[in-house]
Amino acid sequence: MSDTIEAKLADLGLTLPTPAAPVATYAPAVIAGNLLHISGQLPFDDGALMTGRVGEDRDLDYAAHAAQRCALMLIAQMKAALGDDLSRVVRIVKLGVFVNSAGSFTDQAKVANGASELMIAAFGDAGRHARSAVGVPVLPLGAVVEIDAIVQIG
Known part of the structure; x- marks a missing residue:
């Protein structure tokens, strides 16, 4: 499955980034039983952190792209935590999506679709x-989106 997932990403023109190191005192991923808990991941595009506030200085498309970049980082963290073996992923259980947004912005769900759609594209039904x-009102380092995940593993 690992090669299949990376092949699916390649078909979309995407490659996994190097997993980001923690920016504070926490583990990037923790395995507890058959669940892999992944700490919040920030969006990087071409090595640069994607920052801003949706509805203020960033638009929906920018934020949805940032959510997709967070999802790629989540998959990279999965791969690292599972010894480069994405075939151990049974299901993406839950995503927690935090959107740095203006008080008047109410399309957080549409921003989150950037990550959700990528998980489904990469993992098929197991990505639902x-x-x-x-x-x-604010995220670490001024990031526009942060996403954490719970993943069932075998």
Whole structure:
């Protein structure tokens, strides 16, 4: 499955980034039983952090692209935590999507679709997940989106 997932991403013109190192005191991923919990991942595009506030200085398309970039980083963290073996992923259980957004912005769910659609494209039906999408006034380092995940593993 690992090669298949990366092949599906390649077909979309995407490659997995190097997993980001933590920016504070936490583990990027923790395995507890058959669940892999992945800490919040920030969006990087061409090595640069995607920053801003949706509905203020960033638009929906920018934020949805940032959510997709977070999803790629989540998959990279899965691969690292599972010894480069994405075939151990059974299901994407849940994504928690935090959107740095203006008080008047109410399309957090549409931003989150950038990540959700990528998980489904990469993992098929196993990529369909529960999800939260919430607006927040600020995120670490000024990121426009942050996403964490719970993944069932075998």
